[in-house]
Amino acid sequence: MSGFDFSVIADSLPSLSGGLAMSFMLTAIAMAGGLILGLILAIVRLSNIRFVSIIAALYVNGFRAVPLILVIFWFYFLVPLVIGRPVGALFSVIIAFIMFEGAYYSEILRAGMQSVRRGQWQAAKASGLSFLQIVRLVVLPQALRKMAPLMVTQGVILFQDTSLVYVVSLHDFMTSASIVANTQNRMVEMYVFAAAVYFILCTLGSALAERLKRNPTLA
Template sequence: MSGFDLSVIIDSLPFLLRGLGFSFMLTGVAMVGGLVLGLVLAVIRLSRFRLAAWLAAAYVNGFRAVPLILVIFWFYFLIPLLLNRPIGALTSVLIAFVMFEAAYYSEIIRAGLKGVRAGQWQAAYASGFSYLQALRLVILPQALRKMAPLMVTQGIILFQDTALVYVVSLRDFMTSTSIVANNENRLVEFYLFAALVYYLICTLGGAFATRLKKAETSQ
């Protein structure tokens, strides 16, 4: 094998960018779905309905206690058995990521909601708001400022975790990189390129989270 050659990376960019696009798509879907489901779980956990709160806590603690790769296997192998029909690798991965991330976003949201002073609830009720109105119009906007840096940080971790989809033969950025690296027999070039891409994306995300945190503490 000859010396370091960047041309093989340039020639393979379309294939690598498709893998990167898949990683971004999975990250985006999992973040949005995880935030929506996480919000529901957080509100239930903070409610006065003990059984519902206990079930939500069991969900959150259960998913946080197992590795994501195991959750992917569960949905990829077990759901088709329960439904008695295949659901496909992409569908099973999307479900697995959303449900897994919901457990983590639920804790972030719950901490943010609890961080809002009780007087804000009382002021909202005194203004005639219902519980849901107070939550949507008064509490959530304040909590969001506190939650935003942690949400971005969790999104960075989520982007890194998309590499786990190789176990069900989906082609994220890391899997695409591995395929080309082995086909071209250029492991050094491609894995260095992958490390650089992950470093840049995660560094930019970390800088954004830091800026959000500074903006929140300055208010």
């Protein structure tokens, strides 16, 4: 390879844009599913039902103790053995991401809800609201504003983690860039471009998190 030839980037834009779309899709689905699952886990852990609270805690601590790539392997290789049929790379990755992110969003949301003053919990309970009504109407709106920066930061980490789907042959942005780099023998150009894209997108996400931290009313 002689000199730099960044024209390979323009020639490969269809493949790269398809990979970037896959990364965005996985990030959006995993964030949405992770937030829903995380909220359920957080509420269960804050409830007075000790048995289910312990189960939820074991779930959260278990998933936070293993790397995401191992969770992807579990669902891609082990689940078909259990149910007796293949589940497909995309479906297994989506489920793995949601269950993994749910554990992290659970801790973010639980910390946010616990940060609401105890007096507000007690006042809402005294007014006759049920536990779920207190969470939905009083606690959660305040917690979400406080935890929005952390949730955005977790989303940035999640976007970076989508590069792990190469292990099940899904073509995310990083995998697409690697394929072009190897087939066109333009390693430097493609990896510099990939690094620039990740840097720009993650910097924008971090800037949004910082802005939400300085002005929580934007959440």
